[in-house]
Amino acid sequence: METTLVLLKPDTIQRGLIGQIVSRFENKGLKIVGMKMMLLSDEIVSEHYDFLADKPFFPGIKAYMTSAPVVAMAISGSNVIKTVRNLTGATNPAEALPGSIRGDFALTIDANIIHASDSAETAAVELKRFFKDGEITSYEKISDKIVG
Ligand code: ATP
Ligand code: MG
Secondary structure, eight states, X not given: XXXXXXXXXXXXXXXXXXXXXHHHHHHHTOEEEEEXXXXXXXXXXXXXXXXXXXXXXXXXXXXXXXXXXXXXEEEEETTHHHHHHHHHOOSSTTTSOBTBHHHHHOOSGGGOOEEEOOXXXXXXXXXXXXXXXXXXXXXOOTTHHHHO
């Protein structure tokens, strides 16, 4: 069973969309195993998006990601990394399909409301970045037996 990291970015919180987006994951049958609100420091944002450090839009990402809290979620399920990326939709909301989270709730790439890990290797590093030991739970959900 895989686990992935999702961040509901500051615009999700500002726009009151937390519940609707969490519902998408619950409706899909995925299992939320960790969840917390946190205000990100410049340091953690720089680490998380280090591959974008030399891009002209990087200062904008930093300002955006630290402007209000995020909700960090650890989500488990069969093929969860790919499944959550599909639910999330393309990076640029203008290209994200209707029905995806970015397709339905976001308009521009600089406020694309959600982050999701893109591979098993990335997910392992990112879960450790946002959750301390013991903050990710392990439990059996009755629906595990129904949806896999
Ligand atoms: P995320 O990592 O947030 O899930 P992603 O994997 O779809 O998004 P990445 O290429 O990892 O896309 O980009 C990380 C984030 O950097 C994007 O979500 C977006 O907020 C920002 N970003 C990427 N490209 C641009 C751009 N051209 N202009 C502004 N912001 C951008
Ligand atoms: Mg990414």
